Amino acid sequence: MTDAVDRITPLGIMVLALLDEGDMHPYEMIRLMRMRRDDRLVPITNGTMYHTVARLEKAGLVAEVGVDRGGNRPERTTYALTYAGSAVVGEWVRRELARIDRPAEFRIALAEAHNLERAEAVALLRIRRTALAEARAALAEGHRFARDKGVPAQYLLEVDRDETLRGAELAWLDALLERIDRPDFPWGRAAEPSERYLAQRKAARQ
Numbered sequence: 001m002t003d004a005v006d007r008i009t010p011l012g013i014m015v016l017a018l019l020d021e022g023d024m025h026p027y028e029m030i031r032l033m034r035m036r037r038d039d040r041l042v043p044i045t046n047g048t049m050y051h052t053v054a055r056l057e058k059a060g061l062v063a064e065v066g067v068d069r070g071g072n073r074p075e076r077t078t079y080a081l082t083y084a085g086s087a088v089v090g091e092w093v094r095r096e097l098a099r100i101d102r103p104a105e106f107r108i109a110l111a112e113a114h115n116l117e118r119a120e121a122v123a124l125l126r127i128r129r130t131a132l133a134e135a136r137a138a139l140a141e142g143h144r145f146a147r148d149k150g151v152p153a154q155y156l157l158e159v160d161r162d163e164t165l166r167g168a169e170l171a172w173l174d175a176l177l178e179r180i181d182r183p184d185f186p187w188g189r190a191a192e193p194s195e196r197y198l199a200q201r202k203a204a205r206q
Helices: 002-007 010-019 026-035 046-058 083-097 103-111 118-148 157-180 195-205
Strands: 062-068 076-081
Touching: 002 083, 010 026, 010 046, 010 062, 010 076, 010 083, 010 103, 026 046, 026 076, 026 195, 046 062, 046 076, 083 103, 083 118, 118 157
Parallel strands: none
Antiparallel strands: 062 076
């Protein structure tokens, strides 16, 4: 399991999470991810998608379940998530959600955090909050030390930015934890898919 989690790419995780919603062919995955603007998080091209799906199949994380030969369209192979693939999603999100040294991966882990139980996601985010507060405190101490030593402010602009951004993320994280810790905050998969979701799936299959 550890090897599979280590080798998975951010796009691979998003594909596995997408297949948790239902079986799909790569063309549908591409269209659905673009409709949701997931290309903000990872580059999505036909080539990278088909290559990613092939790697996931070779690793046993997805499995071919059918081929659509309808009309004049090229054949479309449909894939399903395997049990191993589902387990990898959870393990990857658990690993990345608490880390503060991989911001690109954290964005995807946050987007997929609903795949974990609410209490587990909250606990991991609290671990992240502690690490973030410690890192900001160390940064602030170093910033003060540099100023006290007479380092010109023009050489400390990046440090100032980093300290400010970490402070802003701490404030955001505190507000987020308060929100998702409430029982009335929706979490996990909805019992019934919304009309918007069904319309998106239908459009992506065209």
